[in-house]
Amino acid sequence: MIGKFFSVVLVAAVFAVNTEGSEVCRPEYPVHFISDSKQAINKGCYHSSSDSKVFPKESLFNLRSKIDWNQWVLTNNGIEIIRQCGQEAIVRNKAYFGVEFYGECYFGDTPDFSLSKVTVAENCTKLCGMEVGGASAMMVYEVAARVLSCPAISAGYFIDDTHWAWNMGCYAQSSASHVLPLGNVDNQSSKTNFVAYRAAGHAGDMVKICGQIAIQNGASFFGVENYGYCYYGNQPDKSDGEVACTPQKCIFDIGTKEHIVLYKVMDV
Secondary structure (H helix, E strand, O other): OHHHHHHHHOOOOOEEEEEOOEEEEEOOOOEEEOOOOEEEEEEEEEEOOOOOOOOOHHHOEEOHHHOOHHHHHHHOOOHHHHHHHHHHHHHOOOOEEEEEOOOEEEEEOOOOOOOOEOEHHHOHHHHHHHHOOOOOEEEEEEEEEOOOOOOOOOOEEEOOOOEEEEEEEEEEOOOOOOOOOOOOEEEOHHHOOHHHHHHHOOOHHHHHHHHHHHHHOOOOEEEEEOOOEEEEEOOOOOOOOEOOOOHHHHHHHOOOOOEEEEEEEEEO
């Protein structure tokens, strides 16, 4: 089964970003929710060995036996392991945690960030795929307060190599009350792919499309309504407040009819 995992699953999107002259691996998601009140901010993928780790090797909490390889084939991500490691970090009251070898969790308050990050030339997919680290690499996370009041799937999605979309919540929309200007809309619903969304558990691809439209129009904010209507602008009206989020209103982190999930364009 592990062989199947390597051949089928390790195709997760791992991007490269140029930092100080070297291209280092970057994960698909900047932030993961790990509890109702906490989120895990991705700090990068670092080289790791038995003698040199970001966290003390004595802090090991092994979850490899709990990996559902078949589920990973379907979803193409290791979010469940990330959440379990993050929840253990909360229990231990640790500010940081790391995931290595797909299911080994490590913890600490003073990570050794002097270690080098994995570069593109070293194969991001092999060492950093699924955001859970390979056999000789560790994906590091910082535990922080969760900023959304509704149960969104992710705190954000990468738009391109230099921008990511910060999820600001789900809001009701109508012709009388719009979060973003009615005239600033681009209908991309023909690109909606519910099969892909169900498999991934989110509609990050549509968020990316709408985010790119916002950037092209010089907008700092954008939203997705009715599965594929992209709105954009610079002064969102959030005065009506977030809706009580349910899958029927804000499914896959994109809004349904008369509901919009709002995002802010952020620099990587």
